Amino acid sequence: MKKSRTLFAILSILTGGFLFVSFFIEQPLIQTISAETYLWAERLAAALLFFTIADTAIAQVRKTGNDGGMRVIRTIGFGVFLAVLMLGLIKGPESSELNRIIYFLQETLESALGGLVCLSLIFAIYRLPSQTPSAVKVSFFAGMLVFLAIYSNLPQILNKSERFTHFIEWIRCIPQGALMGLLTGIAIGGAVTGLRFLLSGKLPAKEDK
Amino acid sequence: MQTTRITAVMILIIAGIYLICRLIGNKSKLANRAYNRAKDQLIRSRIARSLEESAPIHLDISDGGDAAFGSGSVLAAAQATETVSAQMAYADEPWAITVPGGFSGSLEKDAVRMGMKAADYSSSYYADGSVFSGTAPFLRTAGNLTALEMQPSALHLAVGSMGTVPALNDVLYSKGEVLCVGGDDLISQAVAAVSADAVYVGEQFTEIPDSLDHAEKTNSSLLAMDVVRWAVIGAILVFAGIGLTGV
Numbered sequence: 001m002k003k004s005r006t007l008f009a010i011l012s013i014l015t016g017g018f019l020f021v022s023f024f025i026e027q028p029l030i031q032t033i034s035a036e037t038y039l040w041a042e043r044l045a046a047a048l049l050f051f052t053i054a055d056t057a058i059a060q061v062r063k064t065g066n067d068g069g070m071r072v073i074r075t076i077g078f079g080v081f082l083a084v085l086m087l088g089l090i091k092g093p094e095s096s097e098l099n100r101i102i103y104f105l106q107e108t109l110e111s112a113l114g115g116l117v118c119l120s121l122i123f124a125i126y127r128l129p130s131q132t133p134s135a136v137k138v139s140f141f142a143g144m145l146v147f148l149a150i151y152s153n154l155p156q157i158l159n160k161s162e163r164f165t166h167f168i169e170w171i172r173c174i175p176q177g178a179l180m181g182l183l184t185g186i187a188i189g190g191a192v193t194g195l196r197f198l199l200s201g202k203l204p205a206k207e208d209k
Numbered sequence: 210m211q212t213t214r215i216t217a218v219m220i221l222i223i224a225g226i227y228l229i230c231r232l233i234g235n236k237s238k239l240a241n242r243a244y245n246r247a248k249d250q251l252i253r254s255r256i257a258r259s260l261e262e263s264a265p266i267h268l269d270i271s272d273g274g275d276a277a278f279g280s281g282s283v284l285a286a287a288q289a290t291e292t293v294s295a296q297m298a299y300a301d302e303p304w305a306i307t308v309p310g311g312f313s314g315s316l317e318k319d320a321v322r323m324g325m326k327a328a329d330y331s332s333s334y335y336a337d338g339s340v341f342s343g344t345a346p347f348l349r350t351a352g353n354l355t356a357l358e359m360q361p362s363a364l365h366l367a368v369g370s371m372g373t374v375p376a377l378n379d380v381l382y383s384k385g386e387v388l389c390v391g392g393d394d395l396i397s398q399a400v401a402a403v404s405a406d407a408v409y410v411g412e413q414f415t416e417i418p419d420s421l422d423h424a425e426k427t428n429s430s431l432l433a434m435d436v437v438r439w440a441v442i443g444a445i446l447v448f449a450g451i452g453l454t455g456v
Contacts, residue, residue: 045311052310056341113347120376124403140402182411189412190281196430
């Protein structure tokens with residue numbers, strides 16, 4: 001068991017290392033192998049997704065008799081899965097009619113939930129001052145007020161000196177800088193986690209224990 | 210597919226810093242900074258409460274769509290899953306992990322197994338590990354409620370690329386349920402800042418697994434990230450100062 005895990009770890013490190021290096025080498029053969037590896041990984045992920053959906057649908061059937069409250073939801077869930085599967089088998093996955101039905105259902109539900117998001121955000125801003133203060137929330141609220149004032153042009157009307165105008169222009173650049181800083185941070189975080197995964201050859205937890 | 214030479218240099222620099230931190234990390238006395246913040250304490254207290262009061266814990270993983278083959282956030286989520294699985298192995302109430310399927314789903318299943326193994330728990334009761342709850346961001350929230358069987362949870366920990374979904378969760382989960390968000394996209398971080406109980410900003414999502422741990426310890430990848438973080442912050446401050454003074 002331990003031997004197979006070691007072999008798996010070595011294989012993972014070699015594959016990951018090769019894909020990483022292939023980003024920086026323009027050699028056609030390496031590029032072809034890299035593209036094929038990605039393609040097969042995508043196919044594998046798609047197959048995994050199908051099995052996961054089928055597994056979930058079967059689990060819904062297994063649990064249907066467990067309790068009354070969830071029975072209706074589970075029955076509907078499994079019914080929809082069966083209906084879509086049957087339609088897909090009859091019409092074929094490329095059928096425009098099938099895609100239109102699924103798109104219509106998904107778009108309707110997502111639009112309704114999107115509207116709920118909008119209402120939720122307005123309510124969240126309203127109740128923000130009454131929440132337990134934290135550094136993020138305080139700076140978020142203070143930033144919102146400051147930039148609302150700046151973009152209303154009120155400070156520029158009150159003070160028209162060149163130095164103040166330069167200062168306000170500088171303040172207006174801060175969101176752009178913060179945005180770049182956050183994106184850089186996210187990229188660095190992803191890179192460090194990826195390297196940790198790649199170099200340890202397993203799920204990175206417990207690496208330092 | 211070709212990236213620029215600057216990107217290669219940046220990645221190699223980060224790799225170099227990481228390896229140095231890996232070599233000196235365990236010998237140094239530097240503690241894990243991502244441990245004693247209010248949000249870290251909140252998450253740990255909710256897990257402890259879950260064990261005491263038999264309330265379930267919910268981990269929601271988002272991978273930002275089918276193009277993601279293990280982004281940084283999905284890997285961080287897998288670490289978090291492993292840690293929580295080890296902690297909750299003997300809990301009366303199960304923990305629920307909802308995933309968008311595919312690669313991240315299988316990664317989470319493996320993480321659950323490894324966590325259970327770490328806790329010397331051999332039961333096959335949680336063999337499934339994680340529950341598929343859909344791929345579309347908004348519809349997944351409804352899928353999550355079904356996966357949780359409408360039961361309130363002590364903690365909802367959402368990790369990954371989720372866009373405006375935290376605002377929807379805020380409406381759908383009941384008042385006593387704590388929502389913590391570690392998003393790797395700017396929209397989810399901004400939305401979570403007003404709607405979640407705790408939010409991990411910027412690269413902080415990578416610190417979630419360590420903030421879940423029982424004991425504070427030195428982590429070489431977080432040390433490396435701190436070094437790079439302070440270098441970037443320093444550069445931003447220097448250039449902002451130049452911009453202000455016009456030097």
